[in-house]
Amino acid sequence: MEDENIEEELFLVESQLHDIQGQIKTLLDRQEELYERQSQLKALLEVSKMSRNKSNYESSVTLEDWSGSFPWDSQADDTRFNVFGITSYRSNQREIINTVMSGKDVLVIMAAGGGKSLCYQLPAVLRNGIALVVSPLLSLIQDQVMGLAALGIPAYMLTSTTNKEVEKFIYRALDKGEGELKILYVTPEKISKSKRFMSKLEKCHHAGRLSLIAVDEAHCCSQWGHDFRPDYKNLGILKIQFPSVPMIALTATATSKVQMDLIEMLHIPKCVKFVSTVNRPNLFYKVYEKSPVGKVVIDEIANFISESYPNNESGIVYCFSRRECEQVAKELCNRGIWAEHYHADMDIIAREKIHMRWSQGKSQVIVGTVAFGMGINKPDVRFVIHHSLSKSMETYYQESGRAGRDGLPSECVLYYRPGDVPRQSSMVFYENCGLQNLYDIVRYCQSKRSCRRGAFFQHFGEALQDCNGMCDNCASSIELKEIDATHHTKIVVSVLRDLQLNDQRATLLQLVDKFKAKWKGLGHSNNDVDLKREEIEQLIVQLILDHVLKEEFQHTAYSTNAYVTLGPLWKPALQGNRLVKLEIAVESSQDRGGGGKSSKGAKRSRMSDLEAKLDKLRRELSSSSSSNGGISIFPHAVLSSEQISLLSCQKPTTEAELEKVIGKVKMEKYGGRIIELMRSHVMDARAGNGADANKRNKKDKDVVCVESSDEE
Ligand SMILES: Nc1ncnc2c1ncn2[C@@H]1O[C@H](COP(=O)(O)OP(=O)(O)OP(=O)(O)O)[C@@H](O)[C@H]1O
Ligand SMILES: [Mg+2]
Numbered sequence: 001m002e003d004e005n006i007e008e009e010l011f012l013v014e015s016q017l018h019d020i021q022g023q024i025k026t027l028l029d030r031q032e033e034l035y036e037r038q039s040q041l042k043a044l045l046e047v048s049k050m051s052r053n054k055s056n057y058e059s060s061v062t063l064e065d066w067s068g069s070f071p072w073d074s075q076a077d078d079t080r081f082n083v084f085g086i087t088s089y090r091s092n093q094r095e096i097i098n099t100v101m102s103g104k105d106v107l108v109i110m111a112a113g114g115g116k117s118l119c120y121q122l123p124a125v126l127r128n129g130i131a132l133v134v135s136p137l138l139s140l141i142q143d144q145v146m147g148l149a150a151l152g153i154p155a156y157m158l159t160s161t162t163n164k165e166v167e168k169f170i171y172r173a174l175d176k177g178e179g180e181l182k183i184l185y186v187t188p189e190k191i192s193k194s195k196r197f198m199s200k201l202e203k204c205h206h207a208g209r210l211s212l213i214a215v216d217e218a219h220c221c222s223q224w225g226h227d228f229r230p231d232y233k234n235l236g237i238l239k240i241q242f243p244s245v246p247m248i249a250l251t252a253t254a255t256s257k258v259q260m261d262l263i264e265m266l267h268i269p270k271c272v273k274f275v276s277t278v279n280r281p282n283l284f285y286k287v288y289e290k291s292p293v294g295k296v297v298i299d300e301i302a303n304f305i306s307e308s309y310p311n312n313e314s315g316i317v318y319c320f321s322r323r324e325c326e327q328v329a330k331e332l333c334n335r336g337i338w339a340e341h342y343h344a345d346m347d348i349i350a351r352e353k354i355h356m357r358w359s360q361g362k363s364q365v366i367v368g369t370v371a372f373g374m375g376i377n378k379p380d381v382r383f384v385i386h387h388s389l390s391k392s393m394e395t396y397y398q399e400s401g402r403a404g405r406d407g408l409p410s411e412c413v414l415y416y417r418p419g420d421v422p423r424q425s426s427m428v429f430y431e432n433c434g435l436q437n438l439y440d441i442v443r444y445c446q447s448k449r450s451c452r453r454g455a456f457f458q459h460f461g462e463a464l465q466d467c468n469g470m471c472d473n474c475a476s477s478i479e480l481k482e483i484d485a486t487h488h489t490k491i492v493v494s495v496l497r498d499l500q501l502n503d504q505r506a507t508l509l510q511l512v513d514k515f516k517a518k519w520k521g522l523g524h525s526n527n528d529v530d531l532k533r534e535e536i537e538q539l540i541v542q543l544i545l546d547h548v549l550k551e552e553f554q555h556t557a558y559s560t561n562a563y564v565t566l567g568p569l570w571k572p573a574l575q576g577n578r579l580v581k582l583e584i585a586v587e588s589s590q591d592r593g594g595g596g597k598s599s600k601g602a603k604r605s606r607m608s609d610l611e612a613k614l615d616k617l618r619r620e621l622s623s624s625s626s627s628n629g630g631i632s633i634f635p636h637a638v639l640s641s642e643q644i645s646l647l648s649c650q651k652p653t654t655e656a657e658l659e660k661v662i663g664k665v666k667m668e669k670y671g672g673r674i675i676e677l678m679r680s681h682v683m684d685a686r687a688g689n690g691a692d693a694n695k696r697n698k699k700d701k702d703v704v705c706v707e708s709s710d711e712e
């Protein structure tokens with residue numbers, strides 16, 4: 001056997017082994033889940049039998065049945081609605097809250113925007129004493145504290161920016177139980193570096209006033225997580241010092257390995273684990289073909305934003321480089337969209353200002369690099385656009401997941417062209433599994449048939465769920481054509497082999513040129529379709545994914561260049577023994593160009609006149625209200641988007657009606673202004689309808705009109 005043949009077979013065997021290992025891992029994870037569920041069900045069954053046998057009534061609640069009834073139920077419901085303004089629990093929230101209230105340690109894995117904060121904030125309000133919350137970023141902490149203050153909950157933060165007076169107040173509260181303090185936020189550095197703080201906390205605990213400990217963004221504890229923070233690894237001390245205080249660790253993404261790591265590092269081996277799905281049913285995922293002409297891409301993005309989001313709805317555009325960020329932001333501004341750039345080269349004050357303007361709804365779009373990351377807590381981001389592809393499925397899931405954290409329909413659009421692949425691959429090839437991770441997202445982008453959501457389930461090892469037509473491939477009516485590209489592949493491979501024989505190499509773009517030149521010089525049968533430039537690029541990338549070709553990298557003083565060379569499976573492709581199919585969209589004119597580009601999108605209705613008025617009012621109220629530190633609060637803390645749509649449907653005009661929608665606390669704070677707005681809106685609408693009716697009556701004297709007071 002020739003060396004090359006051996007290598008080829010070895011590669012095939014290795015790639016099959018890799019697949020099988022992936023399947024084994026998925027099965028083992030599933031087995032673990034089933035074992036856990038099995039023991040839960042057995043315990044449930046036992047207790048249910050026991051309770052049936054007993055004549056006197058006893059709670060049928062077991063350690064595992066966290067959805068049963070508990071003594072704090074009515075108080076929890078009252079606080080949920082009247083203080084937090086939340087109408088009903090989302091999946092797992094109630095169970096998690098009950099577990100914490102029962103004094104257990106808990107690990108919560110819940111998708112971004114799933115509502116993790118309520119899981120520790122509500123018990124913090126209900127339990128006696130002070131809750132300690134560890135969170136990694138100042139901006140996240142500020143956001144939470146402002147939001148809680150707006151709800152009338154005494155929350156404070158103790159960080160490097162806390163002024164002396166507030167610090168004194170906090171220490172007195174910890175030390176002597178003076179003053180009103182319910183939730184205290186700190187960064188992990190406080191735990192690891194401040195002996196003074198730890199001794200005050202000790203006193204607080206000793207006096208029985210430490211109600212619970214929450215570790216938010218807990219994946220930061222693990223080196224295997226995507227955002228490891230060294231100070232997080234010292235948080236294990238908390239459980240050692242305060243073993244009787246319930247600890248709740250929360251994160252949006254954690255593989256089984258990270259979960260095990262967290263449990264070990266935080267010393268919570270007996271914690272109750274709640275793992276929710278990665279599915280974000282309100283997000284519509286789509287991939288758009290990206291034009292090679294930069295201006296066209298910007299035009300399309302600008303049209304998309306201005307046509308789909310004319311009411312200044314917030315969004316993010318992610319770009320590949322800092323320079324691209326600045327250019328895209330500038331070009332969007334030139335097209336009338338208030339966009340600002342954000343990247344790591346800017347100083348922290350400038351970045352904070354931009355973040356703040358956007359959070360307050362003053363600017364519409366942030367055009368950022370990956371540096372615009374974890375601190376984003378804005379719930380009503382309606383669209384996340386990727387100007388270039390991300391480096392992995394995990395990164396894309398997180399970045400796109402910043403859309404729609406309030407649960408309302410939102411869009412995630414990725415602009416893809418195969419020509420962008422080498423830019424990313426030359427950045428990630430040196431990372432552990434960097435290329436493999438990149439090729440996973442490239443596969444996602446190249447696919448024109450498979451459900452986008454399905455790709456996430458597969459990636460995170462979760463069972464498939466229905467997409468409900470919430471991705472372009474599931475919703476699309478675009479016709480696809482399958483082209484036999486076996487002959488084209490032969491030519492690509494032969495071009496590369498000739499180059500290799502002459503000790504030459506080609507980049508993706510050069511390879512396309514060489515292919516075109518060779519294609520022209522050859523005779524073809526009628527079956528050989530003449531491919532467009534982008535289609536040849538698509539074919540070459542597909543061949544890289546299928547190991548017929550591969551990428552190689554060369555460093556220069558200033559950059560790393562990516563070249564396309566022969567991959568392990570080039571021989572059968574050259575011999576024409578490998579059938580290659582290429583999927584191409586048959587475009588109709590309405591599928592391309594301006595605005596939505598594709599007619600299908602998130603099932604989102606335009607903001608009504610009343611919703612726009614309420615949105616304006618919440619912005620006004622937010623800039624005139626202020627939290628503990630005198631900082632103005634965010635508009636979404638005054639009224640959430642969900643509350644705005646409820647108000648616009650129900651149009652309450654009395655205090656009692658309004659309180660049913662927004663709860664007591666917000667009613668007391670903002671009720672007057674909201675009712676004023678609702679009443680004047682309803683009056684205007686009646687007057688409008690009356691005027692319309694008069695006009696119509698004049699025109700059609702014989703027709704009797706029955707008018708409704710509801711104009712929408
Ligand atoms: N039961 C609920 N009903 C309606 N809205 C809710 C509910 N629970 C939480 N929310 C809202 O959902 C949004 C996201 O919640 P939260 O910030 O707690 O998400 P998260 O799970 O911590 O997400 P992330 O991982 O991005 O930090 C917030 O605006 C919050 O008020
Ligand atoms: Mg959170």
